[in-house]
Amino acid sequence: MIKADSLDAIKGLVRLALQRERECAEHGSPLTTTASPELTAQLLAVPDSALLAAIQRHRLESLLHGDPLVGALLPTLGDKLKALARAETMAALALASLTREMATLFERAGIPMLVIKGIPLSLQTTGSLTARGRGDLDLLVDPRQVPQALNLLQSAGFNLTYGASLVGANSLQGRYSRFISIEISLVRSRGQRQWIDLHWHPSHARGVLPAFRELFRNRDHVAINGVSASTLALEAAFVHACCHAAVDCWMCIRNLVDVHRLSRRLEHKTLSTQRKYRLVRKTCAVAIDCVPDPRFLTLLASKTSSKECRALSSARKAQMLPWRSLGTGEWTVHNRTRYLLRLMNLSLHPVHLTSMLMQHAIPPESLVDMQTGQPLSAMAVVLGRIEKLARRIRGNDAQLTQQSDH
Incomplete structure (x- = not known):
């Protein structure tokens, strides 16, 4: 804490x-x-x-x-901060090398791909490969080309991080998995572990950003040591940064720094048009508390709304919690329901609301036997979900009984 x-x-x-x-x-x-x-x-x-x-x-x-x-x-922290910054620089250079490799790999395979966040965002906001620090490599492809992209990454030595998945299958289960989820994680060990998140939707907040085809058509290019990599255009990158920060409940100040730096690259008129997005308004209300920028005022109402006040309160709590914590307390029906409602509130788009409900009812990993990698029958999936929910509830009931006995 x-x-x-x-x-x-x-x-x-x-x-x-x-x-x-x-x-x-x-x-x-x-x-x-x-x-x-x-x-x-x-x-x-x-x-x-x-x-x-x-x-x-x-x-x-x-x-x-x-x-x-x-x-x-911070005179007494100088040496420690220097050592930490050096480690961030080395990690960013390693990420730049991996980004170059993947840009070349996808270009040669003829699969359209955008690199989101990471090194391209660092170049867009600071002009430097390393000024933003470390991160994972996030790749965005057309949902229809996920199977080809997965095969390409696996041919380059990457494996699924969390075991078997049907995301790349040309089946009903595969299409369902790609509809309700937005990404899959892969890892490769070459001296050190390299992580890639393969996305087919740009954000967990669905219906905010355009589809892949439009994002790719309006893409920007950045040069990474002589290799051109495609990334989101500045306007889309700004909206994406706001969505990314909001999905994580504004828990990381570096994400708000990204929002601030991107806003400085946009013309005032272009920035003003982004006020139509709820998550942009909420994120800027949070960002202005941490990163004062008069330009953010054009994105906010003249009087702070109750929703923006709640966003500020939620952000402050999240910023004091451990990294990516869902909050205090164990799994309970109440806590899980509250978490689901927060995610659903990210976007009022019907696709988002539907995908969030389906993802929590029957997530992609529940469709496959993790030991054999084979698809499960519909009955096995439903029974598995019911059994898991019963275990969760029984576990918490037992825990509550132990606490009351004491």
Whole structure:
């Protein structure tokens, strides 16, 4: 858990670093050369270990290490922050190498593909391969070409991370799996593990971004050490970054930094048109609390809505929890239902609502025998889901009985 004072302190550091970054871009050098008394007091009140833990939790090593004023404010953390930033740089370089390999592989195979987030996003927002730090490789393909893309990746030595799946099958189960889910994870071991998330829908928030064909038609190109890689155009990348942050309940400040940096690349008129998206408005309401940017005000109502207030409250709680935590407490019907309702509220598009309900009722992994890799019958799938739900409920009932006995 990250304490509130640690979270507020690193938010202050992020504001300072991004303000100086913005001034440098506009004026050639930063105009702000001192920290506010409030930020100085916040930093003095938080132990170094807590500050460092918060910086790592929110993946801010690369951003904060690169600013000399931030370094002066954290003199006792300088060496540790430098070492962490160096590790982020090396991981980003490894990711750049893998991205080049995959761009070339898909190009030669004739399979249209977009690289989302990762190295292309770093180049779009900072002009640097390494300034954003580490990440997985996310590839987006046409849903109809998932089988070919999976075969291509497996021919390059990648294996499914979580065992057998019917996602790549040209069957009813395969089409169902591709409809209700958006990605599948693969891994390859070559000295170190390399991870790829193969997407066929760009976001868990369905119905917000266009279909693959339109995204590919309007794509941008970035050069990665002489190799051209296709990625989302800036406008789509901004909407995608807002959706990605919202899906994770705005739990990571680095994602909000991405939103801020992308917004600076868009013309004011283009940015204003993004107000039509609920997740853009909510994400900008959260981002402006952490990354003040007057341009975000054009995306918000004149008065903060109750939905935006709830988003701010949810974000703050998520930002203090461990990485990708669903919240406190064990699995219960109440907690799971609350989680499902939050996911459904991401988008009001009928496809999104339908896919979320179906995904939680009968997820893709329940369609296949994990030991043999063979499809299960409809009856076996239904019985398996009922049995798993019964085990969950019995387990919690037993746990509650033990607690009451004490």
